[in-house]
Amino acid sequence: MQNSSLHQIRPRQHTSASTLVTIIKMICSQYRTNLHKEFSIDWTNCNIGTAHQDNGMETNLTICDICDFRQITKPSVVWCSECDEGLCRECTEHHRISKATRGHSTISIDGYKKLPPTILEITQTCKDHNEKIQIYCYKHDSLCCKKCVVENHNVCKELFDINDVVKDVKSSNTFLDIEQTLAEISENFKRIRKDREENLTAIKETREKIESEIKMTKLKIVSYLDKLQEEILKELSKTEKLESKQIHKLLTAVQQAEKDVTEYQNNIANIKQHASDLQTFIALNQIKHDVDEKDKFIQTLVNNKDLNHAVLSLKISYNVKNIKTSIPTFGIIVVESKSSGITIARRKNQQAQTMVMVPALRSSDFESTKRARDYHDCKQS
Incomplete structure (x- = not known):
């Protein structure tokens, strides 16, 4: 791409963004005086440096500035950035055919209003001397009026006419690089936003899966505990039956022995009352043997x-x-950091760029600066 208005220099000497934006508006008033003379208007006391301001109050962009100074109120339809004025239809026609302004580019008022406030507020006059900015100091990356040069840049060797500096600025490498970089950054943000949204969706889906896994694990634990409970209850029932069976068996034997002892007691009572001494003597041996057996059973x-x-x-x-x-927690939630796979576009070999510098002017010659014809070659930073 042809670029006769920008070149690359060392990063520490590049033109700042604020200066670049200010430079863009510096050509606004180059033919202003000629245009006003044709209307016989005295602009001596007019401060052209403050964009759209008059005594601290914003100028109504919908009013034609030319007519306004003629005490006529007409709506403006276009804006001339070079004249820094709004123009009505009649003034626009004159502006278009006038020799001093026929080469000016105009835009509709609606289009002009779309410019960022920072652009609309850019001044074309020196804030220290309230004079028109005409010179650019390469060394200090500074915009200067005549007084600035005399007071602060008298020894600077690289002073350039502002018109030569801002020429073709919109087709410069710097301007195009900013456009391309913004497009690249915008695309990167879209990719990042899409990636983050996908990550949010993935996190939500993963949370749902983990919830399901937790619930399923709980059911398995409960099922296992139910199984253990069933086994211990079966063992309890079995043990109870076994112990009860043994007790019932012993109880049956005791009941039978108790019945036999009652019978022995009844027999003794009958023998004592009705049997002869011989019968008693013979019966006692047998009764004694049975009683001893019962006593041995108890022992x-x-x-x-x-x-x-x-x-x-x-x-x-x-x-x-x-x-x-033994089980203090159900588990732990682990957050892993994995590569998203997102591709971030980045312009390679980006180099600092600055406005092209025309041949240096002697400080004493800045008032009659002519457009330079030779430009520095592009330099790698």
């Missing part, structure tokens, strides 16, 4: 601890009893 029950009580109890498993300490 056997005592010695074998068959009379001990069977007491059922439950000894809970250590892991179950201490489940809070």
Whole structure:
């Protein structure tokens, strides 16, 4: 791409963005005086440096400035950035055919209003001397009026006419690079936004899966505990039946022995009352033998601890009893950082660019500066 208005220099000497924006508006008033003379208007006391302001009040962009100074109120339809004025239809026609302004570019008022406030507020006069900016100092990256040059830049060697500096600025590498970089950044933000939205969706879906997994794990744990409960209840029932069976068996034997002893007691009472001494003597041997057997039976029950009580109890498993300490948490939620795979576009070999500098002017010659014909070659930073 042909570029006769910009060149690249060392990064520490590049033209600042604010200066670049200010430069764009510096050509606004170059033919202003000629245009006003044709209307016989005296602009001596007019401050052309403050964009759209008059004594601190914003100028109504819908009013034609030329007519306004002639004490006529007409709506403006276009804006001339070079004259820094709004023009009505009649003034626009004159502006279009006038020799001093026929080369000016105009835009509709509606289009002009769309410019950012920072652009609309750019001044074309020096804030220190309230004079028109005419010179650019390469060394200090500074816009200067005549007085600035005399006071602060008298020894600077690289002073350039502002018109040469801003020529073709919109087709410069810097301007195009900003456009391309903004488009690239915009695309990157779209990719990042899409990636983040996809990540949000993925996180939500993963949360739902984890919730399902947690619930399923809980059901498995509950199912396993139910199984353990069923097994221990079966064992409890089995143990109870076994112990009860043994007790019932012993109880049956005791009841039979108790019945026999009652019979022996009845026999003794009858013998004592009705039997002869011989019959009593003979019967006692047999009764004594039976009584001894019953007594031995009782002693056997005592010695074998068959009379001990069977007491059922439950000894809970250590892991179950201490489940809070053995299983302090259900698990942990882990956040991993994985590459998203998003591709961030980035212009490679970006280089600092600045406005092209025309051949240096002597400080004493700045009032009669002519447009330079030779430009510096592009330099790599």
